[in-house]
Every structure is written in structure tokens, then in C-alpha cells.
Amino acid sequence: MTLTDYLTQSLVCVLLFTGYGAALVGRASPPLVACTALALFAGQALACRWWLRTHPHGPVEWLLRAVTNGARPRWREPAGPARRAVRRAVRRAAPSRSPPTGSRPGRWGRRTPRAVSEYGLSMQIIEPGQQRGHVLLIAGDAAVRRRVVQVAPSANLAALGVVPVAALLNSEVPSDTTCLDGVRDPNMVLMRLRTAAATPGPLLVYLSGRLTVDRRRGRLHLALAGTTSVSVRYTALPWEWLGTELGRRPPGLSTVLLDLAADKAAWPLLQEYGSLPAFPSAEVYGVVSPPGFAGGGNTVSSYTRHWIDQLRSSPTRPANLALHTLAVGAAALPPGALILPTARELGASAGPAPDRRTGAAEGPAEDGGGFPPGDGFPPGDRAADATAPGAAPGAAVATRRQREPGAGEGVGVTAVQDDPRPRIHALATSGRHREAAELAQTCEQQVLELYGFTSPQVTQWVEIRADLARIAGDFRLATQLWTGAGRTRLAFQTPDAPEVRAAAAGALYCWTQLKDQAAAIEAGPELIRLLRALPSLDPRHLRLAQQRLELLHHTPDRR
Missing domain, CATH: 3.40.50.1460 (Rossmann fold)
Structure with missing residues (x-):
């Protein structure tokens, strides 16, 4: 009713004080103006109360909703018995302060949450102090x-x-x-x-x-x-x-x-x-x-x-x-x-956090932040947790999955008990790129002996090394690793697989950042062959690589 009240006040004041009506402006005393305002306010309050008993909106609000929504809104409220039924449902759902006289203790001794649904009403009563x-x-x-x-x-x-x-x-x-x-x-x-x-x-x-x-x-x-x-x-x-x-x-x-x-x-x-x-x-x-x-x-x-x-x-x-x-x-x-x-x-x-179930503080997790126990390397019959190819520092985040019983038994190489990827990521983001690369290469060799050269686990570690090279600014090595990972994934996955497309995008990005002309010419043909094998990739990427490689061939080396 606010818009209706505002327009009604404007119309009444125009008819009282301007030349279109009584023209009382400058002739009415201040007390008369104040009394007129109070009378208008009181009359509107009574009129709104009477109107809203039978209508959900004011007339101007109803018209505005009809024009805005393109549909005719409801004009009148439900009949009196329906409204009274809803109010009775609300009163029955409200908790009583004291049990009624003669009632059974079992019924009123402890109020439990219950839902009430009648005429579209839905509510729930919660015990005092309940979370x-x-x-x-x-x-x-x-x-x-x-x-x-x-x-x-x-x-x-x-x-x-x-x-x-x-x-x-x-x-x-x-x-x-x-x-x-x-x-x-x-x-x-x-x-x-x-x-x-x-x-x-x-x-x-x-x-x-x-x-x-x-x-x-x-x-x-x-x-x-x-x-x-x-x-x-x-x-x-x-x-x-x-x-x-x-x-x-x-x-x-x-x-x-x-x-x-x-x-x-x-x-x-x-x-x-x-x-x-x-x-x-x-x-x-x-x-x-x-x-x-x-x-x-x-x-x-x-x-x-x-x-x-x-x-x-x-x-x-x-x-x-x-x-x-x-x-x-x-x-x-x-x-x-x-x-x-x-x-x-x-x-x-890092530190203890309150338990959401009990509210008490938890001690430090034994397995490092809530990860399920495992050796950090998924078994050969599972898909690898592929790190986000080409992502920013922080993309090669630790992921550990529970090792199946008996997986890897009989292998003569001791698996790493803790996932090394958080350590590698911390080294890379702190600027210790050489240590991070050496640790990643050592882990890659261990996984290579466990699962074989073309396994998804080895490809994942190749992608991690590629991302580490990108962080360190070695775009030549990053391009080679991303391209190799893309070719390996393409041999076992469909060309439209997200991992294949992401590896190709990472290789293209690192190749475009490569400033060494000879290195870019050397890595360009292999990259273009990879991009041609991906029909679902944006064709502009292939055109960009071809144009840059052609430009590099026709540009003399300035060194």
C-alpha cells in the first residue's frame, strides 16, 4: 500500500493547496496545515487496514505487478473461513508457556519438533537451545x-x-x-x-x-x-x-x-x-x-x-x-x-577447529588435514587424480585416495607413505624450484617402476613436472612435458576428454610464452600435430600456432 498511499497524499495535497483545487497555499495557517496532515495520515491508516483485510495488495501495487509480470495477480484474499483456519493452525503450532490444566504429563512434558502444513503454511518448532x-x-x-x-x-x-x-x-x-x-x-x-x-x-x-x-x-x-x-x-x-x-x-x-x-x-x-x-x-x-x-x-x-x-x-x-x-x-x-x-x-x-557435530575442538589430524589414509599413489585399476593442467600455483594440490587391500603386493619398490604433492607445491610456491623438480622427478621414477611408462599415474606426474617448470619459468621444458602428456593421454583417451584438451591447452600456453626462437621452432611441429588430433578444440588455437611457427621461420634469429 505504500505506493497507493504516496499517490493518494500527492493527489489530496494538489487538490487542497494548488490552483487546480482550493488554492490554500499561502492562506492556510501552520496549525491548519499540521492538522490537515495528521487527519490525512489517520484516514489513510484506517483505509489501509480496511482494504488489506480483503486484498493482498493496494490497487496501484496490483496494477504495477500486472504490468511487470505480464499476468493478472490475485485481487482478493481467501474467504474469511480459510483465513481463520490458517490462523488456528498457527496458534496450534505455537508452543504453550505452561501445560493446560488436566493434561497428561507425557504429552506436554517435552515438546518435540513437528511440522504443520495447512493452506500452504509450513513451519517447524525447534526446542530452546537447539542448534x-x-x-x-x-x-x-x-x-x-x-x-x-x-x-x-x-x-x-x-x-x-x-x-x-x-x-x-x-x-x-x-x-x-x-x-x-x-x-x-x-x-x-x-x-x-x-x-x-x-x-x-x-x-x-x-x-x-x-x-x-x-x-x-x-x-x-x-x-x-x-x-x-x-x-x-x-x-x-x-x-x-x-x-x-x-x-x-x-x-x-x-x-x-x-x-x-x-x-x-x-x-x-x-x-x-x-x-x-x-x-x-x-x-x-x-x-x-x-x-x-x-x-x-x-x-x-x-x-x-x-x-x-x-x-x-x-x-x-x-x-x-x-x-x-x-x-x-x-x-x-x-x-x-x-x-x-x-x-x-x-x-x-593450520590448527584445531571446532567439530560441527559437537562444538568441541578437534586435535590435529593424524593423516594430515582430514585426508583418508593411503600411500599417495592410486592403484593401477583406478583413474589417477589428474592435477589441473596449466593451473596457477596451487593447482597441484595434494589428493590422496584410500589404497585397496592387496594392491601393489609383491612389488619390490617401497611406496611413499605420505603424499609428497603438498611438499612439492610448498617448495614451488616458496621459490625453491630446483628442490621441487627433483622431488617430483624422484616420485615419477618410483611410480614408473610400479605401474609402467604409459600408466595414468606416470602421466599425472609428468603433468605435475610440467606445471612446476611453468612456475619456474622454464617454458621450453614445460612445453615438451605438456606435449608428451597430451600425446600419451590421447593414446588411451578420446580426443574430447577434458584431460587431453587441458594438456594441449597447457602446451600451447607455455609454447606462446617461449622467447627462445630456436626452442620454439623445435617444439612447434610436435605441438601442431597434437592440436590437429583434437577436433573438439577451438580451431583458433591451431591457427594461432601455425601462424606463429610460420612467422618464426621467416624471422631471422637476432642472437
Whole structure:
């Protein structure tokens, strides 16, 4: 009724004070004006109360909804008996302060949660002091490049919406789920975020969409539906709002899951930071893809899909860190993707965390952060946990799977008991590239003796060495390793397999970064043969490689 009241006040005042009506402006005394305003306000209050007894909206609001939605909304409320039935259901569902006289103690001694559903009413009564969890799923604006969807937030939310809430939260407490898809108002998202943050139990916030930046202030925002480069300040969700609301919660009860794609304005800022602004009291896991990568269309993103698959396929619910690393290892992330948390953040956040089921603090995990026990090398009859080819530092994250009984028995080589990939990643990100490369090569030799030259496990370690060479700036070795890994995978996998395409993309990226003309000419033909064998790859990549190789042949060496 607010718009109706506003227009009614304007019409009455126009008729009283302007020349179109009584023309009382300048002639009415201040007390008369004040009395007129109070009388108008009181009359509108009574009229609104009378109108809303039988109508859900005011007349102007009803017309506005009809024009906006293109459909005729409901004009009148249900009849009086239906409304009274709903009110009686609410009163019956409300807990009584004291048991009625003569009632049985067993019935009123302990109130248990029960649901009431009548005339569309659905509610649940929770005992005092009982914990309650919350799952908040937020879909921002889709990331689109050259009319190709890179990240489809609506598809991601639809996939997560069918996962049981108990599995998402890793808790059996009663929980609520809120899905925000297609929201254009950041204040509405903030209101839902505050409601979720006020939950005393575990909280999961999932964010998917396009990450952008306010160019005037240089602050990161999550673009909502309809956000453009000029309307970021008014239609996007500021990233600092998330930190402010989640920072008030106790540590260990909040998890933020991200599947984002940064645009061209936000990516340089992320490269400068090296990460996203952290939330002190929340665990943050996810990926931020760089601009310009070829997306998968209106389908579930690779990281979210594998996150859900790992959650469903595991016999027991893994810890959040283990679930994240398994998803990163299985997803074919684009080259340069930002993996959260980074190695520095993992080292800084090590320590006991409260158990979501009991609220007590856990001791340090014996197997290193909630990973299932294993030797770090999957058996030969399982697919390898492929590291994200060409990904940014942090992509070669540790993934350990449980070894089957009897696997590898009789082999005369002692398997490594702890997964060496976290150690290798820590060495590479700290600048100790030579030590990381030597450790990776030693592990590759051990796996080679265990499984053979063409096994998926050896190919995985070749890709890890290629990524280490890229981090160290040795693009010649990285190109050779990525190309070899792509040819090996192509011999056992289909040309449209994500691992094959990712290996080819990593080889092409490292080859384009190769400044040595002779080395580029030497590695170019093998790379082009690999690209020609992939019909599903973007044909522009093959043309780019052919044009650069032809240009290198016709350009004299300046050395």
C-alpha cells in the first residue's frame, strides 16, 4: 500500500493547496496545515487496514505487478473461513508457556519438533537451545565471453540444490536452505546473508558467478543479474560485505565455497593480491577462473560438478579440505586458475577447529588435514587424480585416495607413505624450484617402476613436472612435458576428454610464452600435430600456432 498511499497524499495535497483545487497555499495557517496532515495520515491508516483485510495488495501495487509480470495477480484474499483456519493452525503450532490444566504429563512434558502444513503454511518448532544450520546458495551474473557461457551459476545452484543438506553441512542438525538466483538487489542478498550469519549452527555459503570490480574505488564485487561495468556500485554485491557479516560468527562453523570467473577488470587486482580478501572466521574453498577461457556452456561448472561427485562417491563424508583437493585434482581447470586457499593461507590456518557435530575442538589430524589414509599413489585399476593442467600455483594440490587391500603386493619398490604433492607445491610456491623438480622427478621414477611408462599415474606426474617448470619459468621444458602428456593421454583417451584438451591447452600456453626462437621452432611441429588430433578444440588455437611457427621461420634469429 505504500505506493497507493504516496499517490493518494500527492493527489489530496494538489487538490487542497494548488490552483487546480482550493488554492490554500499561502492562506492556510501552520496549525491548519499540521492538522490537515495528521487527519490525512489517520484516514489513510484506517483505509489501509480496511482494504488489506480483503486484498493482498493496494490497487496501484496490483496494477504495477500486472504490468511487470505480464499476468493478472490475485485481487482478493481467501474467504474469511480459510483465513481463520490458517490462523488456528498457527496458534496450534505455537508452543504453550505452561501445560493446560488436566493434561497428561507425557504429552506436554517435552515438546518435540513437528511440522504443520495447512493452506500452504509450513513451519517447524525447534526446542530452546537447539542448534540450527543454514545453507545459503547465491547465483550471481553469468560469466560470458564471446557469447559463450563460461560459468553458469543457475546450473550450479540447481545441481547443489538436490544434494542433501546434511551432506553439504557435514552435520545432522536441523537446517534451512536459501537459494538466491536472478536477484538484482544487493540489499536483498545482504538481508539473507545476515539471516544466515545469525544462525547458531554450521553455515555453508556458496557463491557462483562473475567477479568484477568497481573501477572508481577499486573494490571487488560479485556481479548480480543485470550488473554492467557502469552499475557495479549499485547492482553488485561488495565482497567486503561478506567478510563483515561472516566475521561476527565463531570460528570453525562457517564454510564459503566459491566457483567464480573474474572479468578483465577484476583479474589484475586478483593477481596483485595473490588471493581473495580472506574471511578470518570462515573456511574458504574454491576456484576463480581467469578471463578468456573457453567455458562449458550452460552446464554445471567443472569444479562444482566434481565437488558434488566426490561428495556422493565417498563412502564417508570427507573433510572440507579433502573434498576440495579431490575436486581440484579431478577438474580440468583452465591455465592460470586461482585456487583457494593458497599454500600461504593453508600454512597460516593450520590448527584445531571446532567439530560441527559437537562444538568441541578437534586435535590435529593424524593423516594430515582430514585426508583418508593411503600411500599417495592410486592403484593401477583406478583413474589417477589428474592435477589441473596449466593451473596457477596451487593447482597441484595434494589428493590422496584410500589404497585397496592387496594392491601393489609383491612389488619390490617401497611406496611413499605420505603424499609428497603438498611438499612439492610448498617448495614451488616458496621459490625453491630446483628442490621441487627433483622431488617430483624422484616420485615419477618410483611410480614408473610400479605401474609402467604409459600408466595414468606416470602421466599425472609428468603433468605435475610440467606445471612446476611453468612456475619456474622454464617454458621450453614445460612445453615438451605438456606435449608428451597430451600425446600419451590421447593414446588411451578420446580426443574430447577434458584431460587431453587441458594438456594441449597447457602446451600451447607455455609454447606462446617461449622467447627462445630456436626452442620454439623445435617444439612447434610436435605441438601442431597434437592440436590437429583434437577436433573438439577451438580451431583458433591451431591457427594461432601455425601462424606463429610460420612467422618464426621467416624471422631471422637476432642472437
